[in-house]
Amino acid sequence: MKIAMVGSGYVGLVSGACFADFGHDVVCIDKDESKIERLRSGVMPIYEPGLAELVAANVKAGRLSFSTDLASSIEDAAAIFIAVGTPSRRGDGHADLTYVYAVAQELAENIRTPTVVVTKSTVPVGTGDEVERIIRESGTDVKFAVVSNPEFLREGAAIGDFKRPDRIVIGAEEEWARGVMREVYRPLFLNRAPILFTSRRSSELIKYAANAFLATKITFINEMADLCEKVGGDVQDVARGIGLDNRIGSKFLHAGPGYGGSCFPKDTLALLKTAEDYNSPVRLVEAVVKVNDSRKRAMGRKVIEALGGDARGKRVALLGLTFKPNTDDMRDAPSIAIVQTLLDAGAEVVAYDPEGMDAAVEILPEVTMAASTYAAVAGADAVALVTEWDAFRALDFARVKSLMNAPVLVDLRNVYDPTEARAAGFAYSSIGRV
Structure with a gap:
């Protein structure tokens, strides 16, 4: 199957390399010419254990390539993934969807064969609706569907997470699009990775809800650590004592200086903004963000x-x-x-x-x-x-x-x-x- 990955940052590059390693024909697309040239030379734009070797092996095998030309790269692609950045928008904390919508517009102008457009970027609820509107209003008569497929990759362990996932979430409204996505992820059937099919909006929310919940666990154990210091307890004993309860689990109960990175800070903030827009406040997440800061x-x-x-x-x-x-x-x-x-x-x-x-x-x-x-x-x-x-x-x-x-x-x-x-x-x- 031919797959086009628009965006060659962390998510796009890891996903593209892993899909290629499964046997798909993958082209990673980026407007940054210097980045593409470096990738063609084997120079990674990020540090991720095992990524350089994975990319090199699949480039050598002819399954992975890099391009700046979207129009030619998406020809005959059964699935086109949007994997561009969605940083916090300056000034108000909403997710900046400028790059996502720009890709949607470019796809609208260049799709020539039936395809599934997949939002891999972390996007607020309703983004898939807007991507579909942009493409449909271009007047194209080509059959297409817009699907949500959020990523759940931990930096430092992304390749293992992609190849041995806890779950694969796919938000699709059309049955034929679900069939295409089953084929995309067919190589993982051997690992019995559970695939959860949902509505598109549910899929978009799952990503934010998951990250907010994990951020909450981190923040909770950090506050318990502060209390331990006051009362003479040991937070590691407390974490183990509660983590052995399988309703709670031991992961993300390691006290430290607070969460950071590319996901939790911006995703919790974006979730707050979405909740505000729909007049459905998530006060627990509000407290998590404030305490962590x-x-x-x-x-x-x-x-x-x-x-x-x-x-x-x-x-x-x-x-x-x-x-x-x-x-x-x-x-x-x-x-x-x-x-x-x-x-x-x-x-x-x-x-x-x-x-x-x-x-x-x-x-x-x-x-x-x-x-x-x-x-x-x-x-x-x-x-x-x-x-x-x-x-x-x-x-x-x-x-x-x-x-x-x-x-x-x-x-x-x-x-x-x-x-x-x-x-x-x-x-x-x-x-x-x-």
Whole structure:
């Protein structure tokens, strides 16, 4: 089956490469000529484990190609996926659908054979209706259908998530379109991946509801961590105790500095705006967004407290900048607010991240980027572990202590055992533990 993927960012590139690996003939389309040239040369625009190898193998096999020409690329495509960005719109927080609608207009002008147009981008309820209207009002007499097929890919584990999904959600109104989508995902039938067919609007809402629920779990355990610190509890014990209840589950119950990344912040905000538009407020999600925003700066204040309450003139080393490990994504990373809080308090900040420093330089120009973990901690008055990269899980405590001005370690991911860290001579603090 021929598939066209319009958009070669995170979702489009991962999805396109995986579809090609299933045996489909896939072309990834992007208006950015330099990005397409780099992709043709094997240079990935993002860091995702295993992606470069997957792309290279399928390009070599002739199943994956890249183009800037939409008109020729969609010829004879049974399915055309829209996988362009939907960032928060500046000023009001609504999802910016400019790129989605621009693609719809271009498709309206260039579809020549029957096809299914699939919105893979995360879009508010009703977007598929508008995409269908745009194409239909172009006057085309070509048979087409618009389908919603949200992605559920975790950065750092996206290839595995695509090939071994918890579920595949497809919102389609026409039976023939459902048949096309069954064929698209037929290679996953062997894995018995459940396919949930819904209405288009239900499918669009499922994506937002899922992310809002996961964001709520993260925020809940973070507030329990704060309470644990006050009453003398251990949040890791609390998380395990409630997570063993299979009605709750153990995932997304890891206390930390708050959620970030490309999905949860913008999707929770977009859900709030949709709820406002329909006069159906989601107050729980409102609270989640507010608590998470304030938590990030609170983590900066936690580092300042570890310095004795005064950070002026002190050197603070951050280990990790990206919002999670195994990605170079800095979007809405907790580190941004933590850095700003420290700078506002007069601290000097140095940082090291295995993959995120190129992106971080643009966002955090006042931070000194170090060449390695131990270069970052040299001369520091405090070290804050912000992102739980594997490279930070087995620090040489003796070496770290010898390099620092003062042995202060603030573990914002609860990577280390408090007893061991203190036995090594550190003034150690973590999240939800005493």
